[in-house]
Amino acid sequence: MTLQFGNSDRPNSYIGKTVPRPNAQRLVEGRGSYVDDIVVPRMVHVAFVRSPFAHAKIANIQTDNALAVKGVLRVFTGADLAKVCTPWVAVLEHLKGMKSPPEHPMAIDRACWVGEPVVAVIATSRRAAEDGVEQVSVDYDQLPVVTDMMSALDKVTPVLHAELGDNLAFQRVNEKGDIAGAFAKAHKVVEAQFSTARHTGVTLEPRSILVDWSTAENQMTAYHATQAPHMMQSVLAKHLDLPESRVRVICGDVGGSYGIKVHVYPDEVATAAIAKIMGRPVKFIADRLESFTTDIHARDHKITAKIAVSADGKILGFDVDDWTAIGAYSVYPRTSAIEGNQVVNLCGGPYDFADYRAKTTVVFQNKTPTSQYRAVGHPIAVAITEGLVDMAAAALDMDPVAIRRLNMYADDAYPVTSPANMRFEGLSHHQSMDKLVALMDYDALRADQAAARAKGVHRGIGIATFIELTNPSPFMYGIGGARISAQDGCTVRMDPDGSIVAMSGVTEQGQGTEAMLSQIVAESVGVLPAKVRIVTGDTQVTPYGGGTWASRGAGIGGEAALQAGRALRDSILEVAAAMLQADRGKLDIRDGAVVDNDTGKTRMPLEELGRVVYFRGDTLPKDLPRELVQTRHYITSEYPFAFTNGVQASYVEVDTDTGMVKLLKHWCVEDCGRIINPQLVDEQIRGGIVQGLGGALFEEIHYDDDGQLLNGSMADYLVPMAAEMPDMILGHVETPTKESTLGAKGAGEAGTAGAPAAVMNAINDALRPLGGQVTEMPFTPERILRALGTIED
């Protein structure tokens, strides 16, 4: 198949253009349908009694008073649900040595973090259920807590799960070459300690699920705010002892995900279990405190790392020691070891060097479980790598752009395998850097910085190159035994009026999946995008697929849509050729009509073909195939992941009196391969950058030594607001992947991957003449004033 996406004059040229999102108009009119908006007959509500302690034995549960509350119907304990729901163990076989204990939908004998569900109260309203929760009495015997990451493996530290023997969940060393030799021969070695704070996603729509169990139909229906409907179908079926075919997961509008809604949450499985017991619909909508205590957390890493460089600035090696604490259980089914695993896979990613060692140590503690959140591991690996590169440049008195240009893989070096054993099919670090330097007018910005410095204003420029893992193959989860699909499918059909319906296994979380699919289907069939309706998020309707994660929607789901659309086009043309008694090769479909390929002259609108196929099939040759529906699936097979690359820059001003950082401007040039919709890609990048900026400057979940979460509201956990965010200048380089016809890689996480490192380097560029350096995120005013020596103690 030869498709020339580069020629913008081609017929039906929608791939590569900004086309409006079909669902946006509905959302601006307030006509979205999120789970909490759905009301079904006989629906009841669940609220949970949650552990107030980080670690406690559950001695006795009194529920009589709760049952006496008006509106309360039933009360369930963990033991009640264990009768209908089997526990899960969140490990993956390819993460060698990983361990985690069985986890139930609600704690049975022991609660292991503040917020773990203990008792469920079911009532006719959420309000009554909450009133019932207040009347449940639980006797807890407090147990010793493990909260500190770095001492979790010490002999004196209590072991959280006795059956595991210690608090180690996973450990891995990724090593290549002669790391000792590299450091021995180095001209300079720079070492630093980094830390990234515990974050959470803060989706504006809290986690939401409404589950119905129809005994009459033997069917479970879950309306779920999720990124992975088919995965949830599989999980609910397995643990509630149902055939997969009798579980239907419907995912309508979702109010923000960012990885938060791709996991299995105990309270959501509990909701399904209760629906099965009660035989009626049960709704669970997390409140904001529940969001902070029970949505997955992420990024809680502490790292000691060093870089070896030669006298002329060549990178000789990286040596990274990463630690992370993941809470009390590994999160099902993706596990909580992936972020650490990504760190050891991604450090040093953009650079051509030989000797590498990275070790991650993943430990249990009595806190909320952590797992995959947007750009999993990337912001950490990029901060380590780019922080060290900038420090090395400063030690060698080199310009930060120059040291990167000296070390980045040449644009013609591909394919190449990195020291971390990552395989790159084709990246564009140098083109991207050239474009960034031009976009930001680097020399002029340096002049502005110097002029400001002369006036006592401390500004800094930070650069961060990065790679990003997208389009994952089964190497990410499937080989570890998880029923998480790396392939995805699309069914495309033509209806009698010539309109097209496309059903896809990838999902819409607001990123523009439906627009992207409508463009691809429109172009591949030959109709206007407005003639294409997209259906996603229903396991009973769409082809089987993985959903939305690891920046796979466009690259995997888009390719399946393209192939299905091309197949439908062929089917239509076969019928058209018979009807018009024309040579099929001389016909094309353009703007919803069959045309002569050479002249573009209209031969027949598609609605005429539809009329004949559906209502007057008797007039067609008896043996003529007339299947106006086609399905195709797509999976990557040549590379485990399609890596993308990019580079970001931040320009900041640091108030050395207050420690406040002002973000003056931000730039990003990235290469996600074929761009399907430039506007949607840009807005993914911008949104991703701001999530990264939040991590760099504001976001941090605080716990005290007893494992109590201290900032469980949006007033206390700070996320970026409009006033403090900069305008962002974006540029693109397109290096399509050769694995697919479409050539698209992912774009959803690049912004988040690089932004924190760019800001860190910018702040340190501002502080360097003053002798200060920060490496502990978020870079709060206090930490900056400590770095400057203004605050001591």
Added chain:
Amino acid sequence: MTEMFRDKVDINLTVNGEAVEAQVPVGQHAVDFLRHELGLTGAHASCEHGVCGACTIRVDGDAVRGCLVLAAQLDGSEVWTVEGLSETDAIRDLQVAFVARNALQCGFCTPGMLVSAQELLSQEGVPDRAMIREHMSGNYCRCTGYEAIVDAVESVAQQRAGKAKP
């Protein structure tokens, strides 16, 4: 139950131009009343602390937090939600600009954003980007990074100013 300790109150108000009579629990928040009793699901409950702005509605001309106002306090008020503002085309230009600029992704914050933006644009003068960013800071968006929202509001501000010129 005595008059002083009633747990339900009667309210009369107009919502999106229509008269509404209801008996509401005294502790019910305005956003829950609109969403669950009237089926007006455009405003969303999110932080439940008056911080994020997803529940913003218009009450007697002001943009207010639906999670901080009780339904009982709406007695005698004129309430507008995104549904009514859409039907009357009162914010059509903002909605067109939001869609054109992709100033929304998941759309959960958008109804609140639109009510806040409309409040800003109802004030004197033409706001610049800094003023727009400041005013919109009571409305959190986790998807867009805000720039597209600022662009959309700015374009409508200028468009309306252009129209207003003699």
